[in-house]
Amino acid sequence: MSTTQIKSSKPLPQGRASLRKRRKSLHSPLHFLLFALPGAILYFVFVLWPLVLAFWSSLTNEDAYRPKTSFVWFENYAKLFSDPAYLQVLGNTLVLTIIAVIVPNALGLGIAILLDRSGWAFNAMRAVFFVPVILSSVVVAVVWQQLMKDDGLINAALRPFTDNPPGWLSDPNLALYSVATIVAWQSVGMCVVLYLAGLQSIPKELLEAASIDGAGPVRRFRNVTWPLLAPSVTIMTVLTMIGGFKIYDQVKVMTNGGPGVGTTSTLAFDVIQTGLSSGAVGYSAAKAAVMFFIIALLSMASMKIMKKREVDL
Amino acid sequence: MRKQRRITRYLAIGMVAAAAIGLTGCTAGGSGTTTPDKEGNATLTFLVSESPNLTPEYWDAAIARASKVVPGVTIKKVVGENTPAYAQQLFASGQAPDIFAAGIANGLAQKGELAEYTRAEMEAAGITDFTSGTINGKFYGIPAGAQAIPLVYYNKDLFAKAGIDGPPATYSELLDDATKLKAAGIAPFEIGGGGEDTWATTFTLNAVVAADMLTADKDWFLKREKGEVKFTDPEFVAAAAKVAAITKAGFGDKDGMTRTYADMEQSFFDGKAAMYPMGSWFTAAADAKKLTNIGAFGWPSDAGKPAFPVVSGAGMNVNAKSKNVELAKKWSLAFATDKENMDAGVITDGAISTVKGYQIPENVGTLYKEMVAAYDAAVAEDATVPAWGNTTGDGALPPGFNDKMVAANVDLMTGKTSPEDFAKYLDEQYAAAQK
Numbered sequence: 185m186s187t188t189q190i191k192s193s194k195p196l197p198q199g200r201a202s203l204r205k206r207r208k209s210l211h212s213p214l215h216f217l218l219f220a221l222p223g224a225i226l227y228f229v230f231v232l233w234p235l236v237l238a239f240w241s242s243l244t245n246e247d248a249y250r251p252k253t254s255f256v257w258f259e260n261y262a263k264l265f266s267d268p269a270y271l272q273v274l275g276n277t278l279v280l281t282i283i284a285v286i287v288p289n290a291l292g293l294g295i296a297i298l299l300d301r302s303g304w305a306f307n308a309m310r311a312v313f314f315v316p317v318i319l320s321s322v323v324v325a326v327v328w329q330q331l332m333k334d335d336g337l338i339n340a341a342l343r344p345f346t347d348n349p350p351g352w353l354s355d356p357n358l359a360l361y362s363v364a365t366i367v368a369w370q371s372v373g374m375c376v377v378l379y380l381a382g383l384q385s386i387p388k389e390l391l392e393a394a395s396i397d398g399a400g401p402v403r404r405f406r407n408v409t410w411p412l413l414a415p416s417v418t419i420m421t422v423l424t425m426i427g428g429f430k431i432y433d434q435v436k437v438m439t440n441g442g443p444g445v446g447t448t449s450t451l452a453f454d455v456i457q458t459g460l461s462s463g464a465v466g467y468s469a470a471k472a473a474v475m476f477f478i479i480a481l482l483s484m485a486s487m488k489i490m491k492k493r494e495v496d497l
Numbered sequence: 498m499r500k501q502r503r504i505t506r507y508l509a510i511g512m513v514a515a516a517a518i519g520l521t522g523c524t525a526g527g528s529g530t531t532t533p534d535k536e537g538n539a540t541l542t543f544l545v546s547e548s549p550n551l552t553p554e555y556w557d558a559a560i561a562r563a564s565k566v567v568p569g570v571t572i573k574k575v576v577g578e579n580t581p582a583y584a585q586q587l588f589a590s591g592q593a594p595d596i597f598a599a600g601i602a603n604g605l606a607q608k609g610e611l612a613e614y615t616r617a618e619m620e621a622a623g624i625t626d627f628t629s630g631t632i633n634g635k636f637y638g639i640p641a642g643a644q645a646i647p648l649v650y651y652n653k654d655l656f657a658k659a660g661i662d663g664p665p666a667t668y669s670e671l672l673d674d675a676t677k678l679k680a681a682g683i684a685p686f687e688i689g690g691g692g693e694d695t696w697a698t699t700f701t702l703n704a705v706v707a708a709d710m711l712t713a714d715k716d717w718f719l720k721r722e723k724g725e726v727k728f729t730d731p732e733f734v735a736a737a738a739k740v741a742a743i744t745k746a747g748f749g750d751k752d753g754m755t756r757t758y759a760d761m762e763q764s765f766f767d768g769k770a771a772m773y774p775m776g777s778w779f780t781a782a783a784d785a786k787k788l789t790n791i792g793a794f795g796w797p798s799d800a801g802k803p804a805f806p807v808v809s810g811a812g813m814n815v816n817a818k819s820k821n822v823e824l825a826k827k828w829s830l831a832f833a834t835d836k837e838n839m840d841a842g843v844i845t846d847g848a849i850s851t852v853k854g855y856q857i858p859e860n861v862g863t864l865y866k867e868m869v870a871a872y873d874a875a876v877a878e879d880a881t882v883p884a885w886g887n888t889t890g891d892g893a894l895p896p897g898f899n900d901k902m903v904a905a906n907v908d909l910m911t912g913k914t915s916p917e918d919f920a921k922y923l924d925e926q927y928a929a930a931q932k
Contacts, residue, residue: 248585249604249896329692333755353691354754356913440695443754444908445901445922461582462897462930463604465589 235476241469248463260470270471272446273454280364280450281428287368289420292375293413297405299376300383310376317373325437328366329353332438356447359439363448366434371427375420382416383409411493418490422483429479432456451475538569539821541828542594544587546579549759550781550846559841563832570828581605581889581896584814595819596829599812600630600889602637604896611637612815612822614830622830626851630809630890638889641833642848643809645777645872646884647700650864653790655683655771664794667801668708668739675748678771686743687761687770688910689753696899697758699906700774701743703886704796705736707804711882718885719892721927728923737909737916744910754907776887777868780847784862793868795875805875806884809851895930902926 242260246253264270295313299306316324331337332352339349352362386409394404432452435441441449441457449457455475459468545556553576560572577583579599587593588610605611614636616627622639630640651664656674659681665671675685690697710717710732720726727733743749750770753761762782765773773779774796783791795803813829815822832838833852840858842848847865849872850857857869875881883892886899894902905922908914914922 248589249608251608329755329757333691333752333760335752335756351755354911356911436693438692440692440904442695442904442907443691444911444913445904457897457900460586461900463582463585464897 238469239473241466242473244466246466246469248465253466256466260467261474263467264470264474269446270454273449273451276360276446276449277429277431277451279360280367280431281425283361283364284367284371284428284431285421285424287365288371288375288424289417291368291372292420293379293417295372295376296379296383300380310380313376314373316370317377319370321370321433322437324366324370325434328434329438332362353439354443356443359443360448363431363434363438366438367428367431371424375424378416378420379413382413386412414490414494418487418494421490422486425482425486426479429475429482451478538571539824540571540573541596541819541821541825542573542575543596543598544575544577544579544584544594545598547576549762550778552845555841555845559832559835559838562835562837563828566831566835567824567828570824572828585896588816593816593818595816595821595825597812597814597816600638600808600814600887602632602814603889603893605814606632606635606637610817612817612819612826613637614639614815614826618826618830622834623853624834624851625853626809632890634891637814639813639829639833640809641852642812642839642842642850643807643872644848644884644887645805645807645868646887647704647774647776647796647806648793648868648871649704649796650765650773650775650779650783650791650793652765652768652771653792655768659683659771664792665797666803667797668799671797675743675746675772679746679748684750684770685748685772686750687753687765687773688744688749689756689761690758691755692757694756694758694761695907696903697761698754698910699886699903700776702737702740702906702909703806703884704774704804705739706733706885707806707882708796708798708802709736709739711806711885712798712802712804712880715882716892718883718888718894722892722931728920728927729917734916734920737919740906741909741912741916745912749910754911776847777849778847780862780865780868781843781845782847783864784844787862789863791864793864793871795871802880805872805881807849807872807875807881808884808887808889895927898927898930901930 243255243257244253245256245259299309299313329336333339334349334351334354336352338352342349350358353359390408390412391404394408399407430452431450435448435450435453439448441447441453451471452475455468455471458464458471462468543560545551547553547556556574560574564570564572575594577587579597579601581601581604584593584597584601584605588605593610602611616636619627619636619639624639624641626640626643627636630636630638649664655678656663659674659677661674661677665674678685686701688698688701713732714720717726721728750764753764753770756764761773762775762779764770766783766786766788780793795805797803813833815825815829819825836855839848839850839852839855843850843857843861843865847868849869857866872881885892886894888894902923905914905919905926909916909919
């Protein structure tokens with residue numbers, strides 16, 4: 185049996201002494217490590233290790249239907265950027281992403297401003313706008329495919345006015361925009377909620393002070409609301425951009441990458457088609473790696489640019 | 498406050514980025530296989546695809562019947578896509594079941610993933626037809642049944658309304674009939690398929706190629722595999738030109754290109770179009786509705802030779818790495834040759850049985866009987882040809898090629914690409930898909 189002597193110029197009450205001791209022991213690196221370990225293991229197993237495996241696979245000619253795999257270094261990457269089909273996919277994804285960023289953010293902000301007041305009707309409206317967000321994107325795509333097909337409800341409504349209503353999903357010039365519209369529609373609710381939170385965190389005194397100084401609604405928005413909303417704008421822009429680059433479900437259900445060859449094919453859709461349908465696992469991994477780097481680079485760049493206009497209270 | 502906001506933002510973005518990375522690792526399926534216990538009891542996993550024809554109830558009853566024949570086997574049904582792509586995904590992720598219901602052999606058999614059936618095993622089970630479905634001369638599926646893909650189903654009432662007496666005997670008669678139907682305000686063909694069902698757009702191409710090319714040379718796709726012929730050869734370009742001409746002439750149901758498969762079938766039932774190129778499983782759907790106004794014919798060639806494209810020997814593939822390969826093969830043979838299962842396959846999926854001594858049940862519909870009579874006649878005249886779009890053995894299209902062809906076929910049908918460019922594109926994609 186041993187005893188520990190606490191050195192102190194002034195004796196502490198027993199309870200406080202043991203609390204200090206406990207606090208001290210909690211600050212040891214071992215404790216931090218123990219707390220971090222479960223999360224770190226999960227992160228390593230489910231994120232880092234698959235990432236390393238995917239990158240390794242991208243340097244091979246791994247194929248689901250070929251027994252032997254060999255190392256091909258950067259051959260898959262060289263093939264990728266000389267493949268016109270991939271460049272078409274990249275273009276489609278950029279168009280979709282631009283629409284998926286601009287439309288929901290603009291609409292979301294506008295709707296949030298209109299809903300930024302109290303009352304049961306406004307609360308109900310917030311819930312209505314949020315419903316598409318909680319729905320599965322596959323369910324949303326199935327419903328919109330039924331509405332947008334050539335003999336769907338939308339064209340049925342248009343037939344009294346025209347004999348040839350648009351082929352929302354069958355016209356190669358329209359299909360990409362139809363898919364983008366649905367993606368944007370589903371994201372609006374999330375933007376509304378985030379912008380509402382941003383608007384409600386703006387101190388009312390600042391808006392009142394601006395009013396007293398003679399600023400009208402437009403000026404108050406431009407000089408007070410908009411600068412203070414900058415963090416919300418940054419995060420929603422980056423999140424919708426990442427979402428835009430990952431679009432798969434809606435394309436798979438509504439157009440299957442068509443009509444025709446690759447007219448609505450996106451990066452994520454192409455990765456899955458190449459890996460699972462064609463079995464070209466190595467080539468697909470190279471496409472996934474490029475997709476990852478594009479998303480990472482654009483996310484970092486847009487955060488850096490947009491952060492500059494953020495204002496601290 | 499600013500620091501906290503930044504941390505929250507980085508966390509949120511990190512989570513979304515992690516989800517993006519996870520995209521490459523998404524798989525589905527499941528495994529419940531067990532090794533046999535002391536009494537020889539084992540659980541086997543069986544991948545099936547459910548559809549309006551092959552309902553969950555159909556599979557459950559069929560599994561129960563086969564399990565009675567092979568005691569000690571418990572089957573765990575796994576529902577998913579019965580496609581080579583999905584199967585290879587399951588193999589890659591270590592989730593492949595013991596048995597696959599429909600043909601997924603091509604590609605996977607060559608890679609050594611599937612177990613081989615010997616001819617002696619199959620003969621002992623009553624299999625008689627060994628003419629197709631091989632891979633490098635070996636069987637990896639059980640040729641117990643066949644499907645005709647496609648035949649042309651036609652609405653007799655609409656034909657009569659347009660003043661047409663019966664099915665066309667030549668391609669020019671087919672075009673004449675289509676012209677008469679269109680003049681009568683009836684869409685001649687229900688062709689199309691949109692979104693996930695875009696695969697359904699290729700039945701016209703399948704039919705034309707079978708009639709114009711395969712009735713003259715059954716081995717055309719075996720030769721294509723060896724590089725002895727190409728899609729840019731005149732005979733294929735001419736067939737593609739016929740497909741393009743049919744849609745250009747407005748002979749298709751103009752709303753068909755975005756319909757789902759189920760919607761297309763319903764549209765034909767509703768009399769929105771007079772002819773419907775489709776697989777023989779359609780007979781089950783038509784007979785289930787007790788329709789008596791539908792007939793079937795093989796797509797006619799210019800010379801008047803109808804195509805009867807058939808695929809057999811596709812299904813009941815067994816995982817070579819199963820803990821119970823022999824038991825899985827035994828159960829699969831029992832499943833494939835069980836009389837009630839075959840009856841159920843006939844009634845629910847329009848399957849044509851090729852098992853020795855099998856008698857069609859009395860209660861099947863008239864369209865199925867008409868189709869089987871045509872099949873028997875075609876076999877007697879040696880007039881069947883490979884259903885090239887669905888062949889899974891030797892002469893099959895390489896993995897991944899079909900998806901490319903389906904997409905390009907839409908461009909052909911909508912006039913976005915010419916038959917020549919279509920053929921050129923197919924040659925490029927075929928070369929890329931060949932391993």
